[in-house]
Each structure stands twice: as structure tokens, then as C-alpha cells.
Amino acid sequence: MGSGIRWFQTELEKPDSIPTSTNHSNSKSIQQGNQRSSSSSTGCSKLGSATLVAVIPKYGSKPSSSREVRRCSSPGRAHEKTETSSPTRRSIGSKDYVNKGEEIFYEIIRQRRLSDDAIKNTIKGLGRTWRDLRLIQDPESEIVKYVTHLQQNGSTSNNIVESVAALALLFKVSGFKEVPTQGKELYQIMKKHRAAIKKVQKEESINSLDNLLKVLENQAKKIDDLAENASMGCIIVSIMIFSVLRLAEVMRASVEQAENGSWMINTSTQKGEDGGVIVHFRKSRHIYTSPVFWLSTWINKCRCRLIQNNLWYLTKTNKPATVNQGSKAVHEIMKLANIDISYTVTSIRSSSITKQIAIGATKQQVNRFTRHKKGPATMARFYDKNTNDELKERLATFKRRSLANKKVNS
DNA sequence: AAGAGCGTTCTGCCTTCATT
DNA sequence: AATGAAGGCAGAACGCTCTT
Known part of the structure; x- marks a missing residue:
């Protein structure tokens, strides 16, 4: 005002x-x-x-x-x-x-x-x-x-x-x-x-997702030496990539083990009126980036993390981590992936959605995955960071062909 | 560590426009 | 006229920085 x-x-x-x-x-x-x-x-x-x-x-x-x-x-x-x-x-x-x-x-x-x-x-x-x-x-x-x-x-x-x-x-x-x-x-x-005062919609290349996956793999190899905070950061990153949950939603989640060593993560979305969300993580071929691997390790280190609202229990403080602590832990991992400090935790969600679109997911698939009410609009405005370079390239190719045809005709 | 403040993200509701 | 997609506006949750 x-x-x-x-x-x-x-x-x-x-x-x-x-x-x-x-x-x-x-x-x-x-x-x-x-x-x-x-x-x-x-x-x-x-x-x-x-x-x-x-x-x-x-x-x-x-x-x-x-x-x-x-x-x-x-x-x-x-x-x-x-x-x-x-x-x-x-x-x-x-x-x-x-x-x-x-x-x-x-x-x-x-x-x-x-x-x-x-x-x-x-x-x-x-x-x-x-x-x-x-x-x-x-x-x-x-x-x-x-x-x-x-x-x-x-x-x-x-x-x-x-x-x-x-x-x-x-x-x-x-x-x-x-x-x-x-x-x-x-x-x-x-x-x-x-x-x-509206947010500017711009083409912006985000290639951080692959870097983050690489960091997860590297960290997994030395998991026994990993500090508690780093472990927590890796798990949150992994969950965010494969569930596109927001940080706050991840931080208030509970987990329970399901069949074949899979995990179910149960949380609530407070944006809109969606209420509860249950995401099921099953074993993947890519073991070290999978939330299943990270959650299993995390819970096995302290079974009390299975208790409701205790998933992010930290042994050094004897209480669950706050959203702030979660945010800092994720930023540490982002730093390892050489992601610019200015990017927020939500940019992981962004990257994940961008990659879904880039690898050809349908509109319905992306909407179901992201749980967006107004999928296309929200996506275009906030999440889809694809640069349209490929489309531009293909447009240019079409032009050259036309010119080539003209040459042949003349 | 906790809380305040502010920018960002995202939804519901309503309206408009295109299609059938 | 009915229906659905899309856009705009306002409200509210989220995330981060800074201060205490």
C-alpha cells in the first residue's frame, strides 16, 4: 500500500x-x-x-x-x-x-x-x-x-x-x-x-536434474560416512524429484513400508483443497537415486522415524528437523550439484516437471503426476523451463528445405 | 532457533471465447 | 444453447532472508 x-x-x-x-x-x-x-x-x-x-x-x-x-x-x-x-x-x-x-x-x-x-x-x-x-x-x-x-x-x-x-x-x-x-x-x-507486477514468463534452461541425480549416486557410494544432514538432504531431493511434492509437504510426511520393500509416503497438501496425498515408491533399476534406497537407509538407522510426524528425527537434536533445516540440507546437496545458490528448493520440482515434458510426457500424465488443478496454465507459467530450442531448430530446418526445393525447381 | 517480512507459487472463482 | 478450454483476478500457502 x-x-x-x-x-x-x-x-x-x-x-x-x-x-x-x-x-x-x-x-x-x-x-x-x-x-x-x-x-x-x-x-x-x-x-x-x-x-x-x-x-x-x-x-x-x-x-x-x-x-x-x-x-x-x-x-x-x-x-x-x-x-x-x-x-x-x-x-x-x-x-x-x-x-x-x-x-x-x-x-x-x-x-x-x-x-x-x-x-x-x-x-x-x-x-x-x-x-x-x-x-x-x-x-x-x-x-x-x-x-x-x-x-x-x-x-x-x-x-x-x-x-x-x-x-x-x-x-x-x-x-x-x-x-x-x-x-x-x-x-x-x-x-x-x-x-x-506479474511474474515474467521466460525461457530458461534448467539442466540441474541430471546433476542432482549424479550427486545422489555419488553420495550413495559413501553412505556410511555421510552426515545426518547430508543424508536428509539426499532423501528429500530424491523424494522431490520422484514425487514433485513441495518441501513443506515432504517435511510433514510420514512413511510406512509396503510390499516388496517399497515405501509409501503419506502427506497432506495444504494448497487448494486436495487434502491427503499418498505416493508409492517402488524399487527401481536405478537403485542409488531411488527414494526406496534412501528411505530404507534412513529408517534402518533409526526405527523411531517410522512414528507419525517423526520421519525427520535428528539424533543430534533429539527431535524432528524443521522445514528450515530441511531447506538447508537440500541446499547443501544443490551446492554439490553446482546449482546456483539463487535457485530455491522448489526449483527441483521445476526441473523434474521440465524433464517430464522434455521426455515427451503427455499433458494428462504430467497433470496426474503434479496434481495441478490448472495443469497447462500453471505449468506454462511456473514450471515448464524447456527452452523451445528444439522447436526453433526444427522450424529453421523446414525453412532450409524450402530454399533447397526452390533451387532444385529453378 | 524462532519469528517477521516479503516474494513466489498455485488455487478457486468468474468470465470469455470457441466448438458442437 | 450447451459444453469445455483458457485467461484474469484475488486469496492463501510456501520458501527464503534477515533479525533478534
């Missing part, structure tokens, strides 16, 4: 003073209604989250840094603060409840844990009274004016997109039924900013 609107979390009261009057069904409907109003304020705007104070600097103020912008932008963790504060329920005189709209305005913002003072400051920041907000005929124009102002001040696209989302939210809680961000004029203005 940057200079547009900054949401601060303020602990005003102790958790035990949370009023019990909150209407849950109402809260839910309001939250859903506003679900799409702001991407950055998601976590903060959740009903029941920490106190929010919206500060809207007047036109002419300088945009803040992106770090400031994102201070409250991790919805996955926003709930952790949920119970730490409560709304300031200072009574408002009945004269303020002039009509239903005003009543709803205050009620909604209270549900969002904004104090009454915060509401007044917010509206003052816009240079209006709160009743004026309802009197604005064309919220879209107001937002367009503000965006123009931000553009002239050299605000970043991130900043502008977030500011617009926040203003839309403000208008919405002011009683406007429609979110003004869908207007044609604003849509056109915002198009370039939205495009600017």
Missing part, C-alpha cells in the same frame, strides 16, 4: 478483553464480501485479526518502501496474531447513527478491529468527513485521481495496485455496493501496473 494506505497492527487491549458480542455469521459474510477487495491487506483485513489503523497520507506525501508496504502481507501467518488484540469499543452517541448506512459503516469497521479514532483519522486523511465518503458520486474517479497522483510521484506499480485495492475497500465499507475497481477507465489505467 505504501503511501496510499498503511495498515498498522496495534495492540490496544489484552486478549482476555475481547468482547464476546461478535456475530460470527455476520463476520463471515462481510469477510467474503470483501474477499477480493485487497490482495495486500488480506491478512490484516480478516475479521478477528489484530487492530487495524488505516492511515491515508494526504496527496503529496512520499511513497514508503516496499518493506513497509508488505508489513502485514503474509496471510498465512496473519492468523497467528488473531487473538492478540481486540476492538476499542468506545461508545458512539446515538446522534451519529443518522441512518442505516452509517450504522453499517461503523459496524463493519469495528468488525475489522478498527478503533473509532482510527476511523475518524482515516477519513480525515482523505481530506473529507466520513459522511462525505457516502456522498461521493463517482468513487472510480476519486481513485483514478489518486492513481494519477501516485504515478506523477513515481510510485511503483506494486504500490499503486495495493493503494487502489485499499481505497476500494474503504469505499466498500462506506456503503458502496459495487467495488469501484472494475470501472473501465480505472481498469485501463491499472492494466499496465497489474501487468508490471
Whole structure:
């Protein structure tokens, strides 16, 4: 939100003073209604989250840094603060409840844990009274004016997109039924900013998978001398390559032995609503890269790893490894494979999928393997790192043949 | 080691467009 | 008109870096 609107979390009261009057069904409907109003304020705007104070600097103020912008932008963790504060329920005189709209305005913002003072400051920041907000005929124009102002001040696209989302939210809680961000004029203005913050899809060659497999083989040869961390790194890498599970999913997995010395890994996906995933690893011709080999070795060294939630038990700490430790162990293996430090653990998933496509897996096969809901779109945008070089080469070949034919004809 | 903050990844929902 | 594929947007989980 940057200079547009900054949401601060303020602990005003102790958790035990949370009023019990909150209407849950109402809260839910309001939250859903506003679900799409702001991407950055998601976590903060959740009903029941920490106190929010919206500060809207007047036109002419300088945009803040992106770090400031994102201070409250991790919805996955926003709930952790949920119970730490409560709304300031200072009574408002009945004269303020002039009509239903005003009543709803205050009620909604209270549900969002904004104090009454915060509401007044917010509206003052816009240079209006709160009743004026309802009197604005064309919220879209107001937002367009503000965006123009931000553009002239050299605000970043991130900043502008977030500011617009926040203003839309403000208008919405002011009683406007429609979110003004869908207007044609604003849509056109915002198009370039939205495009600017999207991930760039580029052709990028990833050849790391074969290197990783080689490292696994080399490490397997000296498995008895391998440190616990290195072992863990190898197993995670192997599992990721052959199951394309994400790191977090691997780290919360449990295993059990199945027939013929195979292993079943059982985990849950928390992205989307897929729920549980069970992947069955069977013995492979390529012994040393196979998860079966690595899991067998790992479990045989300490049978307690078969216990639920104990797969990544480390003897040196006497407790299961954290996701962070898992990430570091994988990076060690990636380093051995000469993979640039800038690549994330997820790039292993990327490499695996890229190779599947490169070796001619069908769309259905890849979708089933990766468990993607929107397979082709997700694949093209995030995972398929094939460079299209082969296609380009074949196109060029076709051209040369045409020229050759022409020569023959002439 | 734990937690905060922020960029990345990926999904659900909705809309649009093409095909039957 | 019905159906399905694909694209866009917003929300949310994930992964990494940095700080304490």
C-alpha cells in the first residue's frame, strides 16, 4: 500500500478483553464480501485479526518502501496474531447513527478491529468527513485521481495496485455496493501496473536434474560416512524429484513400508483443497537415486522415524528437523550439484516437471503426476523451463528445405 | 532457533471465447 | 444453447532472508 494506505497492527487491549458480542455469521459474510477487495491487506483485513489503523497520507506525501508496504502481507501467518488484540469499543452517541448506512459503516469497521479514532483519522486523511465518503458520486474517479497522483510521484506499480485495492475497500465499507475497481477507465489505467507486477514468463534452461541425480549416486557410494544432514538432504531431493511434492509437504510426511520393500509416503497438501496425498515408491533399476534406497537407509538407522510426524528425527537434536533445516540440507546437496545458490528448493520440482515434458510426457500424465488443478496454465507459467530450442531448430530446418526445393525447381 | 517480512507459487472463482 | 478450454483476478500457502 505504501503511501496510499498503511495498515498498522496495534495492540490496544489484552486478549482476555475481547468482547464476546461478535456475530460470527455476520463476520463471515462481510469477510467474503470483501474477499477480493485487497490482495495486500488480506491478512490484516480478516475479521478477528489484530487492530487495524488505516492511515491515508494526504496527496503529496512520499511513497514508503516496499518493506513497509508488505508489513502485514503474509496471510498465512496473519492468523497467528488473531487473538492478540481486540476492538476499542468506545461508545458512539446515538446522534451519529443518522441512518442505516452509517450504522453499517461503523459496524463493519469495528468488525475489522478498527478503533473509532482510527476511523475518524482515516477519513480525515482523505481530506473529507466520513459522511462525505457516502456522498461521493463517482468513487472510480476519486481513485483514478489518486492513481494519477501516485504515478506523477513515481510510485511503483506494486504500490499503486495495493493503494487502489485499499481505497476500494474503504469505499466498500462506506456503503458502496459495487467495488469501484472494475470501472473501465480505472481498469485501463491499472492494466499496465497489474501487468508490471506479474511474474515474467521466460525461457530458461534448467539442466540441474541430471546433476542432482549424479550427486545422489555419488553420495550413495559413501553412505556410511555421510552426515545426518547430508543424508536428509539426499532423501528429500530424491523424494522431490520422484514425487514433485513441495518441501513443506515432504517435511510433514510420514512413511510406512509396503510390499516388496517399497515405501509409501503419506502427506497432506495444504494448497487448494486436495487434502491427503499418498505416493508409492517402488524399487527401481536405478537403485542409488531411488527414494526406496534412501528411505530404507534412513529408517534402518533409526526405527523411531517410522512414528507419525517423526520421519525427520535428528539424533543430534533429539527431535524432528524443521522445514528450515530441511531447506538447508537440500541446499547443501544443490551446492554439490553446482546449482546456483539463487535457485530455491522448489526449483527441483521445476526441473523434474521440465524433464517430464522434455521426455515427451503427455499433458494428462504430467497433470496426474503434479496434481495441478490448472495443469497447462500453471505449468506454462511456473514450471515448464524447456527452452523451445528444439522447436526453433526444427522450424529453421523446414525453412532450409524450402530454399533447397526452390533451387532444385529453378 | 524462532519469528517477521516479503516474494513466489498455485488455487478457486468468474468470465470469455470457441466448438458442437 | 450447451459444453469445455483458457485467461484474469484475488486469496492463501510456501520458501527464503534477515533479525533478534
